[in-house]
Amino acid sequence: MxxxxxxxxxxxxxxxxxxxxxxxxxxxxxxxxxxxxxxxxxxxxxxxxxxxxxxxxxxxxxxxxxxxxxxxxxxxxxxxxxxxxxxxxxxxxxxxxxxxxxxxxxxxxxxxxxxxxxxxxxxxxxxxxxxxxxxxxxxxxNDPETYYSIAVIDWTEAYQEDQKARAAAGVQATAQLKDKKVCQELRTKNAQKVEDGINALTKAIQLRPDYDDAMAYINLLYRQRAEYECDDQAAYDADIKTANEWVDKTIATKKAKAEKAGPTGVITTDQSK
Missing domain, CATH: 1.25.40.10 (Tetratricopeptide repeat domain)
Incomplete structure (x- = not known):
């Protein structure tokens, strides 16, 4: 060839x-x-x-x-x-x-x-x-939902540890933990998760000021913080107070969004402005 x-x-x-x-x-x-x-x-x-x-x-x-x-x-x-x-x-x-x-x-x-x-x-x-x-x-x-997702994981893990501690101590879900040893052990396990979660949600709300789901979870995380600060009544009361304030902010934000959405349920913006 x-x-x-x-x-x-x-x-x-x-x-x-x-x-x-x-x-x-x-x-x-x-x-x-x-x-x-x-x-x-x-x-x-x-x-x-x-x-x-x-x-x-x-x-x-x-x-x-x-x-x-x-x-x-x-x-x-x-x-x-x-x-x-x-x-x-x-x-x-x-x-x-x-x-x-x-x-x-x-x-x-x-x-x-x-x-x-x-x-x-x-x-x-x-x-x-x-x-x-x-x-x-x-x-x-700058993705607020990802910070929210991380915080949900932090709360989930902290909540699981809290429930284990309550079960071991024989404390009902609605009662305050009182045993100082239990509080200290729970603090060791949960403090970092709770603080990281609060920081993540704070960032999420900075990025999306009307992020009501993030506000609801900050409330839950402050309640988890109160759980392991049960050996310090003043700290416990302060955390519960902050948690309740976030509940109020969540409700107010949801109400404002609903009013803005109107009967259609869809939030619109005035394009003429």
Whole structure:
């Protein structure tokens, strides 16, 4: 075979390969579109198969992998330990992780990190959930909802420790802890969580002044602080007073938002100003 003939064979092979690649990309887009349609119709298992096909046809199609991860996450039911249910959560985390490993856009990265954090929270893996929320903050330090999510984890963990302490001491939920040793042990376990949670919610409210959910949780965190300051009545009373003030702020904020929304329930702004 002459040199020119060999060149023609190589060129033909390259063209065939490129044509095949282009064809696969078109097929991948088609599978993605079909998957999106199935997803919108809540046919998640069907959607997953389409998204898997899309990723196999075009591994660079990040949106297909995002949809695949989200569809797996949608299938997960919090609180159920059935193997198939846990598998859906783990598959979602695996797909989100693959996205993060592929140098995605900032938006895709944030979406994936939030997806993983949410799954870990629902799986009650609070340390991992907090870790991934903090990765979101590193990318977007002005996201109030992420600070709120971290604080919810802090309160959840503190509340669990508080309930254990009450059960061990035989103290009812509505009664004040009095045993100084119990108070000190609870302080050791919960003080850092509570302070971190209050700081996170303070930041969230700075970023979103009408964040009533964050206000409600600050109230709860101050009550958790009061729990371990039960050996100091003045500190206990001060925390309860602050908690009650946050309850009042929460109610006032919800009322103001409702009045602004009007009968439609939708808050609007006057564009003429």
């Amino acid at each position: 002459t040199r020119s003939a060999r060149v023609l064979v190589v060129v033909a092979a390259l063209l065939a390969m490129l044509a095949g690649t282009g064809c696969n990309k078109l097929k991948a887009r088609d599978q993605l579109n079909k998957g999106v349609q199935s997803y919108k119709n809540a046919k998640y298992e069907e959607a997953i198969e389409h998204f898997k096909n899309a990723v196999e046809l075009d591994n660079s199609l990040t949106n297909a992998r995002l949809y695949l991860a989200t569809a797996y996450a949608q299938q997960y039911v919090p609180g159920m330990d059935a193997p198939e249910n846990v598998r859906n959560a783990n598959m979602a985390i695996e797909e989100f992780t693959k996205i993060l490993d592929a140098n995605p856009s900032r938006e895709q990265q944030i979406h994936s990190l939030k997806g993983i954090a949410s799954l870990y929270f629902n799986m009650k893996k609070f340390d991992q959930a907090s870790e991934y929320h903090k990765k979101v903050i590193a990318l977007d330090p």
